[in-house]
């Protein structure tokens with residue numbers, strides 16, 4: 090394949106390793122400076138220039154987008170996506186993961202363990218939020234910090250309030266998060282490639298520091314992950330929309346607590362700690378997937394009039410519970426079932442013989458009108474445009 094690594098740091102360990110791994114496998118590879126692209130929307134098709142010249146054809150890109158250039162960097166990645174160039178990490182995936190609040194929100198409906206977190210704006214809501222996550226000591230985080238910078242442990246509620254107020258006054262948004270004392274300055278970094286963890290390490294904070302980031306003096310050691318941790322890491326990366334990710338987890342009393350998902354994970358720490366060829370695993374995975382550039386399903390499927398994707402709940406639907414899928418009548422109504430979700434399990438292309446259970450969720454493609462009647466009351470009502478009251482509303 091012909092691969093472009095998007096990076097502003099050609100000399101960095103990770104870039105060098107990825108480049109070498111690609112060359113070693115007989116691929117063509119260039120390191121291109123993300124900031125030297127020009128997004129070109131002047132012609133009939135989406136296009137890109139690089140250093141002022143037409144960009145040649147690439148099969149795949151590997152984005153390594155730093156925090157300081159998220160907006161421009163993701164715009165470039167999105168442009169490659171429009172041009173059907175394969176990327177393991179989409180612009181959406183990178184954007185989702187970059188903001189710790191956004192990532193937590195997206196993960197929160199998928200049964201992934203996370204430290205209790207709150208996000209408030211008004212001064213009056215700060216103290217109740219701290220209490221809700223468990224009181225002091227409490228962790229305060231900038232939404233887009235990295236390397237441990239912007240992560241603070243406040244020993245008392247009063248101190249926490251003062252810090253949060255100060256940050257709010259400088260227009261910084263912060264997360265309020267339960268301090269997971271039992272993890273004792275240690276955390277797990279799992280490197281996910283595709284649907285598996287290819288390497289994992291434990292990071293241990295130095296001295297009385299609670300942040301275990303290598304940039305904060307943390308030391309690293311290889312670790313054999315429990316299946317529970319592997320699953321949490323892989324699912325988190327998948328839900329974010331990232332095929333290459335570094336998932337950070339605390340070791341909570343009841344299992345893994347995902348803190349963040351990094352879309353440009355550094356390779357030096359993890360390769361040194363584990364002696365594994367993580368760069369090679371990334372390149373091999375990409376070479377395998379290059380024929381399948383990400384398709385924005387919503388964008389592509391829902392442009393055909395009247396058809397769309399919807400989730401049907403089997404719960405309480407007497408026509409469906411206990412029936413095999415093929416007798417559900419969905420096919421007769423021109424509705425295809427793409428996936429069946431049962432608890433944390435997903436069955437892609439479920440067979441006709443699968444017996445539906447209460448609690449199942451079916452992700453379907455079909456005529457929206459057909460599916461509307463099967464969507465539960467509450468969700469249906471929300472979509473309605475309400476009639477204005479007959480009486481005029483008094484002004485002021």
Ligand SMILES: Nc1ncnc2c1ncn2[C@@H]1O[C@H](COP(=O)(O)OP(=O)(O)O)[C@@H](O)[C@H]1O
Pocket residue numbers: 204228230234235236237238239240266267268269270272274275276299300301302337339348349
């Ligand atoms: N809620 C928490 N409880 C205990 N330790 C935490 C908590 N949140 C973060 N830490 C520690 O601080 C480090 C940095 O936090 P993280 O959210 O990963 O931010 P960054 O993006 O700066 O790495 C973590 O690796 C972990 O060691």
Ligand SMILES: [Mg+2]
Pocket residue numbers: 236237302337349
């Ligand atoms: Mg981190």
